[in-house]
Amino acid sequence: MITAGPRLDFLVSLVPSCGTLCDVGTDHAYLPVMAISQGRVKKAIAGDIGEGPCEAAWKTVHSHHLEDVISVRLGSGLTVTRPGEANTVVIAGMGAGTMVEILDAAPEVLASPTLTTLILQPMNDSEKLRHWCERSGWGILREELVQEGNRIYEVLLLHKDPSFHYEGLTDLVGDDLVRRHHPLLGMFVRRLIAKYDRLLSSMEKSSKARQSEHYQTSVETKKRLEEILHGNDCQ
Known part of the structure; x- marks a missing residue:
């Protein structure tokens, strides 16, 4: 067994x-x-x-x-x-x-x-x-x-x-999970947001990093993750 x-x-x-x-x-x-x-x-x-x-x-x-x-x-x-x-x-x-x-x-x-x-x-x-x-x-x-x-x-x-x-809001989170309001979605998305918070906090220490395309796309990705979190009333 x-x-x-x-x-x-x-x-x-x-x-x-x-x-x-x-x-x-x-x-x-x-x-x-x-x-x-x-x-x-x-x-x-x-x-x-x-x-x-x-x-x-x-x-x-x-x-x-x-x-x-x-x-x-x-x-x-x-x-x-x-x-x-x-x-x-x-x-x-x-x-x-x-x-x-x-x-x-x-x-x-x-x-x-x-x-x-x-x-x-x-x-x-x-x-x-x-x-x-x-x-x-x-x-x-x-x-x-x-x-x-x-x-x-x-x-x-x-x-x-x-x-x-x-056609998902971000390719980091499955659109099927969002549509079905998966019970673990809130916890999962919050962890992704925390990851991007750490990344952006580190990049903000450098003016060169803040001006990079990577910084801008990371800011946008975090916004989309927050939209998923708030739009689905995730617990």
Whole structure:
């Protein structure tokens, strides 16, 4: 029995019923084991670029007697799966920039008609994924926030949508979260505002920094975040 935290539990809950799941950066393979055990998927690929994580993943799979349905594979990104093999891909626990590199390196996998769902949980720079959607043929079906300890994680659920265009007030906060008045939105936005307060306070010590384009865009971004906070009556 795997004891998981809220983040992993939530990611597993998003996995749709399908034939094969591919978990990129699987580490201990907890996510695919949970998805199989809950009957969400029939088979899974647990991929990781590191030999250590793959060994840990194999031990987890073996201890749950799932060797026949979970394949542990050593490799970078989506090179661990073939086009047409996976129906759902999960990439979690890494920076959005790295995720974009992984996705861009696998156009044939992403173009496969059998692949219908991407579940992405970036550790930072989520705006890069929103920009990626606009040029990739994928669209944001849903965004979520999940709290574990003192940290709030962003989760993006994507499906194929060639016409997708992001229309949020700022690319730092998912428009879907704003529309649905997500219960964690207020806390999440306040933390972003505090981050920009610290940045602007530091830049204001230098006249050159105050005159920079970065300073001006940061001021504008903070204003937009405050609009979201006050416009949604966030608690």
